[in-house]
Amino acid sequence: MSGGEAKLLGRWGEAKAAELLRQRGYTIVAAGYHCRFGEIDLIATTDKYLCFIEVKLRKNDSFAPGRAAVDRRKQQKLRTTAECWLAEHPDIGLQPRFDVAELYAPQGMATREPEFHYWENAF
Template sequence: MGIGTGGAGGRPGRSRNGAVGRYGERVAARYLVEQGMAVLDRNWRCRDGEIDIVARDGPTLVVCEVKTRRAGGFEHPLEAIGAVKTERLRVLAERWLLAHPLGGPPGREVRIDLVAVVPAASGAAHVEHVRGVC
């Protein structure tokens, strides 16, 4: 799927949590572009799962997991990412590179980032970006 195709987020009948997640992914993509990255893909899926955002930061391919939570929730969005999820993201990064030969040769530097988005009651959402989580 290319940028802006929406992937699973575009399906009708999705829950309110789905709408919050799609909002967070849009905010995260805009934030990454503002930080100088190029967004290559969004909501890319394969049999092993989904990558929220694939971006390029200079020569580095960046796989981003986006977590969006409403303010006042029980856990910070970044607490929702554990070792199992980061390992799955590594596998998904390999799958993305195999499916996109123009994304770069195997062995290219790949970084996994996390982006947390907390929507504000008014004004801009709060965004936290953690680079190179594994």
Template sequence: MANIRDDSHLVDGARAEARAQAYLEQQGLTTWMKNYRCKTGEIDLIMCEGDTLVFVEVRLRTNRFFSSAVESITPAKRQKMIRTAQRFLQERGLVDKHACRFDIIALDAKGQHAKPEWIRDAFGIY
């Protein structure tokens, strides 16, 4: 029997990221890049609000019983995101050229039309 892999979580994740991007663009942010990857990790969305670069982590919540969007980001995940953002800034010669912050967009999988929860500056000013 063939091994069938369930990639539905990837499809759900891509939809969540597209929904988050559209929501943030409606709020006036502009998209610089989606799914930036390097050896240190991945950042779902890199956006700009004025002169501030915004590194966005999209969290799809299927069950809020376990943890909130912010609580689901462990200290190790936070450090990984910071290192990945630093690499992005270094690769593009943007170190010390922009203020930066880390935002979280939490989406409820069951509420397709529910307003996303936007947690601005989730890590404090970077």
């Protein structure tokens, strides 16, 4: 898979995750947020929490589950990027939380209903 195809598939996965989270009552406030420290795939709110969400898309989990790719280094990068977002949006007033969304799509973007797992407060 080329870099462009992987990026397209990643964006598709993020859009699917956002759709599934909306169905669960989350409000998506940002997608693909970038600052000099990194990127956060999705930022969403619930009634109590501001969720910084890392989306992991896999065709299967034979190698390792998607959440395993969110190692200590990635977690620190997400925390630092979240601090940047919070500095830009000081009036949110919700408790921050870091979540991981896993999607399994065996046929890639042709998968009609990917398997979805959501890990609240993942780290």
